[in-house]
Amino acid sequence: MTDKTEKTALTPKTHTIPPARFSHGVRKGNILQVAGQVGFLPAVEGEPPTPAGPTLREQTLQTLANVKAILEEGGASWDDAMMIRVYLTEVDHFAEFNGIYDQYFASLKEVPPARTTVYVGLPKGLLVEIDALAVLG
Known part of the structure; x- marks a missing residue:
């Protein structure tokens, strides 16, 4: 059994390895932070x-x-989410x-x-990014 106060990286099977040195999500104790996620379909190896x-x-x-998959990987759900940050590329999309x-x-x-x-500005073709902070019961 792992120590719940140890920092654990979270990468669901639906996600690729991040393109830089960061984790899709991190859990330490009862705090879970989901990194900014975009609308990529589940990962296909080699694609x-x-x-x-x-x-x-x-x-x-x-x-x-994608955010939900990381929450679940860390033992959380939307009901545990305390804060959601949304990044839109167009004001008209609000x-x-x-x-x-x-x-x-x-x-x-x-x-x-x-x-x-x-x-914000996101890579071409991406319209939204979302991150989340959860606190587990």
């Missing part, structure tokens, strides 16, 4: 990452699935994103997590 599609909806739903986000989290049993949204 470059592929976005879920060109639309904000496709990329947002896949990005949320209202559409809110609609997708609200629909996705409509079944959340707990108080919804806090959220920050900022506008």
Whole structure:
């Protein structure tokens, strides 16, 4: 059994090895930080990452699935999420994103997590990035 206070890197089977020296997620004790995730489809060995599609909806739903996979890898769920940070490439996507986000989290049993949204530049074709901070019971 591992020491719960030791820092553990989290990489679900659906994710590729990060392109630089960072972890997709890290858990230490009851704190779990998910690194910024984008809407790449599950990894296929030997293939470059592929976005879920060109639309904000496709990329947002896949990005949320990628964040969820890391939460689950660390023993957490959306109900453990305290903070979600959203990075959008277009100000005009804010209202559409809110609609997708609200629909996705409509079944959340707990108080919804806090959220920050900022506008950034991402690699060409990527529209959204999301990270999360969770505290496990």
